[in-house]
Amino acid sequence: MEADALVRGWLASLRNERRLSVHTLRAYGATLDRFLAHLNVAHGRPADLALLESLTAADYRGFLAARRTEGLANISAARELSALRSFAAHVRERHGATLTGLDGIASPKVKKSLPRPIAPADARALAETTGEFHDEPWIQARDTAVLLLLYGSGLRIGEALALTGAILPLRETLTILGKGRKERTIVLLPPVRAAIERYARLCPYPASKDAPLFRGAKGGALAGGVLRATLRKARVALGLPESATPHALRHSFASHLLARGADLRTIQELLGHASLGSTQIYTSIDSARLLDVYKSAHPRG
Template structure:
């Protein structure tokens, strides 16, 4: 356990992320676990301070000790890099509040690891997946619901959390949809007629009242749809179609970007549609090679 003082500091930061930046619950849970593990180690490692003063005492050697401990426990380089990102964000927040020097924490280098490129789903496979989840559901309204969700992921490039976070008041969908993404960042995405129609078909069949202020996509009992149910529907569909385990709901978002790029879409425009802060993130999602990037560069650069 961490001390009450550290616990309050952690919850204060999480409340800030929740209230100001609109961070989703899953992200907050991951941050809480990462930072708690770090604070617990430093509390035992330094052995004296138990409150927030502990943070001011952490030096370079203490950060190295934490990283060595984490790796010895079997934490992968990728997971440790994520944990350090959480720790740095927390330390930066507290340093601004309490006025201490957090250089040792903020300058800790994340371990290098090989980034796994996302694997998009081929166009015909994406269509087959949507058709399969539609056919597999036990009830017509559930079939329509699952098809509508997957159509939004592939047709609009939404994250699963963004699709399931839609308010019923967005109906009927117009030509554009305003999305509140990661960090509370808003973006506007175009809505294909087929996606709008899929949502309306679901809404017409849904047995639960879809009124403003409630979730658009519902579970069988009427509550907000759990993303795990969407994943299960895709697991069954991909098994039937012989598709790899990489064919997940999030892979449809990758496919949205990849298929747009293959059709001649501009990388910057795709970045905006996906809601990425960095173009390098979009590059990874689209799986583009250096030749394609250079072609975009030469076409777009004012001196080209």
């Protein structure tokens, strides 16, 4: 069986069964495209199931070494290996073939960096200032509403942009379909509800149940790249660091809740994390902030 067909089947299973995001599928597909192209050059023929089964650890190391010459960092190398291991597991499960060469490959060590939250006043200013870079009042209201939703409710940007007019009229809570099509309930604070309602009143496009709630200038779905580009201008205008991104607003939501006494389980549910371990990183953020305050304030710091 040709390797290209195996890859197509694997990606289909990730999309239909595991429901991975479009971004993850694109990244995984690109990794396998590069890997198969490398094998074609190294072995002088297109890869098939028999060739994949014959690969040794040296073959995989050769691929990673080639990628390193292209400037691949540890975190990216770890992602490439994750894709290859996922593919190998699929081949074993669906076709009974074992790709043993991967067994001798250790993932590179990746230093876990802490998310960098934005101060509450800066988060609000970022949301409001981003809107000011447009001439159309409804687009100003749109950008402010989306960013307040990220900070006020902890949504991922993709989750916010996937909302439709079906959520109107707004209530105090909202059901979100997150990663893995897992549902969770979020809270809509009064300022967030007010911002979304103002946008809905000003938007020239009807808020139908099946249409995107947040629209682009020509009426289509708002693209995340458009919002990020405008936010970059606001970030510069406010003198905020490059870490002040849409996703940083979600981090800020979680870290500010923790600082105010919210428990990790509640934050886990609000963020839609599959495991508590993903949420526990915010305890490190809070500890790091306290340490910074101590060092700057203590006479022997």
